[in-house]
Each structure stands twice: as C-alpha cells, then as structure tokens.
Amino acid sequence: MQFHRSAHAGSLRPTAANKILDMGADPAIISLAAGNPAPEAYPIAAVQDITRRILEEEPLEALQYSVPQGDPSLRRAVTDWMRSRYGCGREFDDCVIVSGAQQGGDLTARILCDPGDIVLCEEPTFLGCLDAFRAAGARLRGVPMQEDGIDVDALEAALREGGPIRFLYTIPNFQNPTGITMSMEKRRRVYELAVQYDILILEDNPYGDLRFRGEALPPIKSLDETGHVIYMGSFSKILAPGVRTGYVLAHRDLIAQYTTLKSACDVHSNILAQKICYRFLTEQDMDAHLAGLAAVYRRKSTLMLDAFDRCFDSRVTRTEPDGGLFVWCTLPEGCDSQPFAASAAEAGVLVVPGAGFMTEPETISRSFRLNYSTPSDEAILRGMEILGRLTHSL
Amino acid sequence: MQFHRSAHAGSLRPTAANKILDMGADPAIISLAAGNPAPEAYPIAAVQDITRRILEEEPLEALQYSVPQGDPSLRRAVTDWMRSRYGCGREFDDCVIVSGAQQGGDLTARILCDPGDIVLCEEPTFLGCLDAFRAAGARLRGVPMQEDGIDVDALEAALREGGPIRFLYTIPNFQNPTGITMSMEKRRRVYELAVQYDILILEDNPYGDLRFRGEALPPIKSLDETGHVIYMGSFSKILAPGVRTGYVLAHRDLIAQYTTLKSACDVHSNILAQKICYRFLTEQDMDAHLAGLAAVYRRKSTLMLDAFDRCFDSRVTRTEPDGGLFVWCTLPEGCDSQPFAASAAEAGVLVVPGAGFMTEPETISRSFRLNYSTPSDEAILRGMEILGRLTHSL
Numbered sequence: 001m002q003f004h005r006s007a008h009a010g011s012l013r014p015t016a017a018n019k020i021l022d023m024g025a026d027p028a029i030i031s032l033a034a035g036n037p038a039p040e041a042y043p044i045a046a047v048q049d050i051t052r053r054i055l056e057e058e059p060l061e062a063l064q065y066s067v068p069q070g071d072p073s074l075r076r077a078v079t080d081w082m083r084s085r086y087g088c089g090r091e092f093d094d095c096v097i098v099s100g101a102q103q104g105g106d107l108t109a110r111i112l113c114d115p116g117d118i119v120l121c122e123e124p125t126f127l128g129c130l131d132a133f134r135a136a137g138a139r140l141r142g143v144p145m146q147e148d149g150i151d152v153d154a155l156e157a158a159l160r161e162g163g164p165i166r167f168l169y170t171i172p173n174f175q176n177p178t179g180i181t182m183s184m185e186k187r188r189r190v191y192e193l194a195v196q197y198d199i200l201i202l203e204d205n206p207y208g209d210l211r212f213r214g215e216a217l218p219p220i221k222s223l224d225e226t227g228h229v230i231y232m233g234s235f236s237k238i239l240a241p242g243v244r245t246g247y248v249l250a251h252r253d254l255i256a257q258y259t260t261l262k263s264a265c266d267v268h269s270n271i272l273a274q275k276i277c278y279r280f281l282t283e284q285d286m287d288a289h290l291a292g293l294a295a296v297y298r299r300k301s302t303l304m305l306d307a308f309d310r311c312f313d314s315r316v317t318r319t320e321p322d323g324g325l326f327v328w329c330t331l332p333e334g335c336d337s338q339p340f341a342a343s344a345a346e347a348g349v350l351v352v353p354g355a356g357f358m359t360e361p362e363t364i365s366r367s368f369r370l371n372y373s374t375p376s377d378e379a380i381l382r383g384m385e386i387l388g389r390l391t392h393s394l
Numbered sequence: 395m396q397f398h399r400s401a402h403a404g405s406l407r408p409t410a411a412n413k414i415l416d417m418g419a420d421p422a423i424i425s426l427a428a429g430n431p432a433p434e435a436y437p438i439a440a441v442q443d444i445t446r447r448i449l450e451e452e453p454l455e456a457l458q459y460s461v462p463q464g465d466p467s468l469r470r471a472v473t474d475w476m477r478s479r480y481g482c483g484r485e486f487d488d489c490v491i492v493s494g495a496q497q498g499g500d501l502t503a504r505i506l507c508d509p510g511d512i513v514l515c516e517e518p519t520f521l522g523c524l525d526a527f528r529a530a531g532a533r534l535r536g537v538p539m540q541e542d543g544i545d546v547d548a549l550e551a552a553l554r555e556g557g558p559i560r561f562l563y564t565i566p567n568f569q570n571p572t573g574i575t576m577s578m579e580k581r582r583r584v585y586e587l588a589v590q591y592d593i594l595i596l597e598d599n600p601y602g603d604l605r606f607r608g609e610a611l612p613p614i615k616s617l618d619e620t621g622h623v624i625y626m627g628s629f630s631k632i633l634a635p636g637v638r639t640g641y642v643l644a645h646r647d648l649i650a651q652y653t654t655l656k657s658a659c660d661v662h663s664n665i666l667a668q669k670i671c672y673r674f675l676t677e678q679d680m681d682a683h684l685a686g687l688a689a690v691y692r693r694k695s696t697l698m699l700d701a702f703d704r705c706f707d708s709r710v711t712r713t714e715p716d717g718g719l720f721v722w723c724t725l726p727e728g729c730d731s732q733p734f735a736a737s738a739a740e741a742g743v744l745v746v747p748g749a750g751f752m753t754e755p756e757t758i759s760r761s762f763r764l765n766y767s768t769p770s771d772e773a774i775l776r777g778m779e780i781l782g783r784l785t786h787s788l
Contacts, residue, residue, distance in 0.1 A: 001486070001621045001647040003594060004511075004560055006530075009504035012654050025461075036459050044453040051445055059438040063634035065430050067419075092395070099493060099660040106659045110403035110529070115509075117398075131658035135504070136400075166398055200397060227395045240457035242665040253395040260406050264525035265500045266493040270664040271636040 008115060008137035017127050017356025020341065024350055030383040033350035034374035035176065035325055037237055038296050041373070043280070043289065047240070050279045054272065066271040068263035069255070070097025070247070074278040078233070078247045081281060086208075087222040088231060094252035096259050099269045101206055101246040104232040105129040105169075107265070108202050108248075109136035111257050112166040120158055120168040120199075122150050124328075124357030124367070126176040129169060129204065138166070140359035145175070147319075149182025152189045159197040167200040167230070172220060173208040174324025177357050177369035181322055187220045194228045206234040206246075209290050211323035212298035227251035235277045237325070238290065243273040297323065297373060304372040304380050311388025325373040328354075330366050335394060337368040343390055349383045402509060402531035411521050411750025414735065418744055424777040427744035428768040429570065429719055431631055432690050435767070437674070437683065441634065444673045448666065460665040462657035463649075464491025464641070468672040472627070472641045475675060480602075481616040482625060488646035490653050493663045495600055495640040498626040499523040499563075501659070502596050502642075503530035505651050506560040514552055514562040514593075516544050518722075518751030518761070520570040523563060523598065532560070534753035539569070541713075543576025546583045553591040561594040561624070566614060567602040568718025571751050571763035575716055581614045588622045600628040600640075603684050605717035606692035621645035629671045631719070632684065637667040691717065691767060698766040698774050705782025719767040722748075724760050729788060731762040737784055743777045 024031035115137030123142030354365025509531030517536025748759025
C-alpha cells in the first residue's frame with residue numbers, strides 16, 4: 001500500500017523501546033520494563049462504588065457529549081487540589097482536562113512548535129513525550145541529567161546558544177526513566193532561566209504523589225509569577241491509567257488554545273472517567289490513599305534495590321529513587337545496554353535499554369530502566385537474579 | 395501572555411458556529427443547534443448493567459494501561475460487525491480504536507497531510523473535521539453537494555486540476571449538516587475516481603445506523619478492492635458520545651501508522667469505555683436496539699419537518715433526511731443565514747448558520763442546520779414556531 005506520509009506525524013516509527021514494551025504482554029516473560037501502577041495499588045472498591053452511583057444519579061450527564069475544556073466540577077476540584085496541596089495556580093491560570101498527560105504533551109508541542117522549532121529535554125527522558133514532540137516536527141535538544149536533576153549550566157548554555165526554543169520539558173519528581181528528583185535550588189534556577197530567556201517550561205508531574213522517602217519539594221509551577229510554567233498532572237498513577245485522565249494548568253491564554261485544539265482532536269475526554277476522577281478526588285481521604293500507595297512502592301522498591309545490591313556486579317551503578325516507579329542502572333564503561341537488554345530478553349527478563357529515552361534514539365547508552373511497580377514480588381526477585389547473573393558475565 | 399503559536403494547530407480559532415454551540419448550555423434557550431443523540435435514545439439500563447459486570451469481573455483490566463491499537467476483543471467485534479452488517483473489510487484491512495471519529499479525522503490529516511496539502515471536502519460538511527484538517531495545516535477545497543450527494547463532475551474537475559490532494563472527506567449517509575444521502579451510483583463513481591486519481595477516501599459514517607426511511611445503501615468501503623478507502627465508525631450515535639469511542643477500518647499499512655501516532659497522542663482510548671462498547675455490541679440485540687433508535691428519530695424528524703412545512707415561509711427550502719439527526723434549510727436568494735441565526739438567538743432559538751460548515755468560514759451562506767434529536771418535542775414545536783415567524787419577516 002503506497003500513500004503519502006506527512007513528514008513528521010506520518011513518519012513516526014515505533015522505537016526498539018516500544019517493541020520491548022509490547023513484548024511485556026507475554027505472560028511467560030518477566031517484565032521489568034513496564035510503567036504501570038502496582039496491581040495492588042488500584043482502588044477497585046472505590047471505583048466500583050463511585051461508578052455505580054454516577055450511573056444511577058446522573059446517567060445522561062455521564063454519557064452525553066460534554067465540553068472540550070473538561071467537566072467543570074473536575075476542573076474546579078483539580079484547581080483546588082493544585083492550590084491547597086502544591087501552592088500552584090494564580091489569578092492568571094486556568095486548567096483543561098486532557099486524555100492523560102501524554103495528550104498534554106502532544107497538544108503542547110502542536111500549539112507551540114512549528115516544524116524545526118526546538119524543544120529542550122532532560123536527557124534521558126520519558127519516551128512517550130519525545131515521540132509526541134517528534135510528531136509535531138520539533139527538533140529535540142537534550143540537556144544532561146545529574147544526580148540532583150537537570151544540569152543547569154548545560155541548560156543555560158543551550159539557552160544562550162539560542163534558536164527557536166519553544167519550551168523545556170522536565171519531570172522534576174522521580175523522573176522517568178532515572179528516578180531522579182530535581183533539587184529545590186535547581187527548580188528555582190530553571191524557573192529563573194525560563195523567565196530570563198523567555199521560554200516556557202512544560203513541567204510533567206505524574207509521579208509527584210508517589211513519594212515514599214524524604215520531604216516533598218514544591219513544583220516549579222508554584223514559583224511561577226509570570227505564566228512561564230505549564231504544569232501537567234495525571235490520575236494515571238494515583239487512580240488508574242485506563243481512565244486516561246490528566247490535566248494541564250497554565251496561563252489562561254494558553255489554556256484557551258489547548259481547549260480549541262482539544263476540540264478539534266477528540267471533542268473532549270471520556271466524561272464518565274472525568275466524573276469518576278472528580279468523585280474520587282473529592283470523596284476519598286486522599287492523604288490516606290496516597291500514604292497507602294507510598295507504602296506499596298516503598299516496599300517494592302526496597303525489594304528491587306536490595307536485590308540489585310545483592311545480585312548485580314559491583315561495576316554496575318544505580319540511582320536511589322525517593323518515589324515513583326523507576327530505577328536507572330548504568331553498565332560499566334564501554335558497554336551498550338542494547339545487546340544487554342537483548343540477552344536479558346533471551347533469558348526471559350525485559351528491561352528498557354537507555355537509547356529509547358534519548359533525543360537521538362540511535363545513541364549508544366550504557367544505561368537501562370527497571371520498573372518495580374508492575375511485577376510481583378516473586379517476579380522482581382527472580383528477574384533481578386537473572387539480570388544479576390548477566391552483569392557478572394559482561 | 396505572549397507565546398509563539400504554531401502556524402496551524404496553535405492558530406486555530408473557535409468559529410461563530412462553535413460559539414453558538416456553546417450557547418446551547420443555557421437552559422433558557424431552545425437549542426436546535428446541537429448534534430447530540432436524543433436523551434431517550436441512551437440505553438442507560440444496559441450501560442449500568444454492563445459497567446457493573448465489567449468492574450466486578452475484570453476490574454484490573456478495565457483500569458490498567460491497555461494497547462494503542464485498542465482492546466483486541468473490541469477490535470474483533472467491530473471487524474465482525476463491519477463485515478457481517480456492511481460487507482466491509484478485506485484481507486488487507488485492519489482496524490484501530492480511536493477516541494471518537496473526531497480523533498479519526500485528526501489522525502488521518504496528521505498522517506497524510508503536510509502543511510499546504512489539499513483535502514477535498516463535501517461543501518458544506520461537518521465543522522469538527524474541517525477544524526481537524528485545518529489544525530494539520532491542510533488546505534481545504536470544497537466540492538458542492540447535490541440532492542443525491544457530492545457533485546461528482548465537480549469532484550472530477552478538482553481531481554483533474556491536481557495539486558497535492560491527499561484525500562476526499564465524505565459523509566455518505568444523512569450527511570452533517572445537510573441530511574443528504576449519496577446515491578449508490580455516486581458511491582461507485584466516487585470510488586472509481588479515487589482509484590483513477592490515486593487519492594484516498596475518508597468515509598465518515600457516524601449516522602449510517604440511524605436510517606428511519608428507505609433502504610440502506612452499502613458504504614463506499616464495501617466496494618474497496620484496492621485499499622483506497624479509510625472508513626470511520628463511531629459508538630457516539632448508537633450508544634453514547636460520552637464514551638468517546640470510534641474506530642477506523644483501513645489498509646493495515648495505514649492502520650499501523652494510526653497506531654504509532656495514536657500512541658504518541660494519548661497512549662490509548664479509555665479502556666473501560668472500550669469494554670462497555672464491546673459488551674454492548676456483542677450482548678445486545680443490535681437490530682432491535684437500532685430499530686428503537688430509528689423509531690425515535692422518525693418521530694422527532696417528522697415533528698420538525700411537519701412544523702417546518704406548517705410554520706416556515708414557503709420561500710425557505712429544506713432537505714428531506716432519511717435518517718440521522720439533521721435537516722438543512724435554505725433561505726431565499728439574497729439572504730444571509732448569519733444575521734438570521736443572530737435574530738433567532740435573540741428570540742431564544744439557536745440554529746447553526748451555514749458558514750461554519752464551509753471550507754472558507756467567511757463565506758456567506760443562505761443555509762442553516764437544524765437538529766431534531768436533542769430538543770424535546772415541546773422545544774421542537776416552540777422553536778420551529780419562533781423560527782417560522784422570523785422567516786415570514788425576511
């Protein structure tokens with residue numbers, strides 16, 4: 001079949017990382033490659049009860065067309081939650097409901113970027129958003145990660161170099177894939193640089209509520225007095241990813257454009273899901289719920305990190321996540337994680353090699369991502385043993 | 395707030411028609427401007443029962459991440475339904491689940507069109523898809539509608555004129571906004587022309603199952619032996635628009651690209667909704683359900699059309715829909731439906747003026763769209779009386 005493919009969205013290709021994620025569907029394989037919440041973290045009883053009540057009390061409203069900007073009750077609840085919990089949102093801000101933060105990334109790039117425009121990204125970073133930015137024709141420019149978050153000197157150098165830079169994409173908390181958290185000092189510096197060079201920040205915070213160690217740091221958005229920060233949040237990790245419900249909090253002029261484009265993309269997000277999120281957020285004891293999630297992820301991460309320390313060759317290093325779902329491992333100098341991941345897959349364990357998280361997916365990366373949320377305890381232990389053995393034969 | 399807006403997606407503006415649709419939220423106003431299914435057409439009890447069982451029997455699967463191409467069971471059920479009911483789908487075809495046909499239109503334009511590429515559209519046509527095509531930077535070229543569907547001579551002339559034409563967008567059944575159905579002869583001719591000039595057809599069929607008079611005609615896709623037809627279907631009008639669930643059936647090479655882009659847009663569509671659609675389609679007696687819908691729309695359309703004939707000035711003409719949700723009215727020579735719609739709104743009745751459905755929204759149109767599905771019987775009668783009075787003072 002021959003057809004004209006557009007230069008960017010029509011020419012997007014699945015990466016090696018996408019293929020590895022697809023392999024995770026095979027139940028015979030231990031996947032440490034996923035990014036799903038832990039099965040035990042789903043508030044199933046609450047969702048059952050809430051959904052039943054919605055379909056009894058307001059069935060038509062839950063099935064009818066709704067408005068592109070999102071259910072007004074949910075928008076209000078999200079705005080309140082962002083203000084009270086995070087100190088985010090000022091007079092000039094507004095919010096739009098999107099089909100998961102992934103759609104937030106897609107809309108952002110389409111609104112802000114013409115083909116050839118530049119997006120600065122932490123390197124490595126979340127591959128889903130990299131693909132969304134590529135689909136819009138953006139040129140990706142990576143800024144290295146350090147132990148306390150993005151390298152702000154490299155960021156400043158990139159800004160000084162100039163060009164049509166439209167925004168910086170950052171995941172300050174328990175970053176995907178590294179698990180790294182940006183220090184408060186760097187959050188301030190990143191915001192200052194954005195104002196100074198007049199570029200926008202796209203702050204993606206899907207994991208912020210999954211802290212299981214240490215003190216929470218305020219989002220960059222909480223510092224925003226000028227409208228330079230676009231904040232994305234999601235119900236995927238605190239409720240369920242299948243609801244595909246997230247939100248963007250930003251200056252109202254930006255939100256107006258998101259709403260117009262959202263209308264042309266898919267009219268609005270599933271309204272039953274929005275109503276489930278609304279009732280969940282306003283009816284549940286969220287502090288208790290989040291404490292429960294933290295306990296799950298604390299336990300599972302400890303299981304994986306202890307197994308790493310026990311089983312892996314000592315030349316392999318790892319990050320120390322304080323929350324979230326991921327840990328980032330780095331093989332010794334001269335190694336390539338791509339063949340390592342291939343050997344691991346042959347041995348029945350999936351990991352995501354680092355190249356997929358790079359702005360240039362052909363980069364050779366020594367690192368790979370492990371996930372401790374999705375696999376069972378048994379799968380974690382067995383998988384880490386197998387991987388550990390492979391590291392000794394590097 | 396100053397920010398760089400991309401040339402197309404970032405510069406999309408709400409049209410006058412969008413604003414009128416927004417005004418429909420005011421309960422004091424009679425809206426004949428909507429496009430929602432009739433409130434009495436929602437199978438609420440079935441959705442309540444199905445949803446309860448899904449959340450009891452497979453709660454994790456209904457809340458977890460799913461795959462971009464869509465729930466495999468739903469994909470199979472849709473493929474079977476398309477084959478058995480419509481004779482659509484061959485060896486080379488595959489399908490992808492999307493968040494309503496609106497997303498199908500968005501993905502299609504992004505995959506096939508670079509900025510400046512041409513999309514041929516019936517004129518007038520569905521404004522939502524016009525906006526999706528505009529967001530991708532496509533140039534829209536209108537082909538006039540006739541009583542039996544698109545003007546195929548004008549279509550051939552446009553094809554002969556050439557340029558980077560990527561696809562023809564058509565709604566063959568009970569078209570939005572005109573209510574017109576394309577004849578079988580024209581369906582064949584449109585397909586032949588697509589093959590001859592090697593362009594794709596995007597066949598949008600959201601209303602096809604809402605026929606309340608006459609014999610069903612096979613979709614253009616049923617003629618497709620070459621892979622030139624992309625078919626879009628939706629659960630919005632036969633189940634509920636709030637589920638935001640639709641599908642695209644096309645050559646597998648195209649579907650692979652939809653799936654890759656869909657993954658970058660929003661990962662996948664809400665999975666609970668997909669499971670509701672799956673059970674609905676496979677468990678319900680669909681023939682009986684659709685017969686019930688046809689009865690509702692037959693009754694409501696008759697109510698509106700009789701009121702038109704009774705109340706409207708005889709110089710105003712209208713179409714005669716055999717199904718769907720809309721009727722298209724045309725004012726006498728020299729009139730403009732924009733000020734007419736404004737007067738109607740002042741008198742408390744909303745209609746959508748024709749300009750919004752044109753490829754150039756600045757066009758002066760004598761026509762406007764009426765909808766009989768959403769308003770109550772009382773609102774139809776009262777609204778038509780008010781509009782009728784206005785037509786006499788033209």
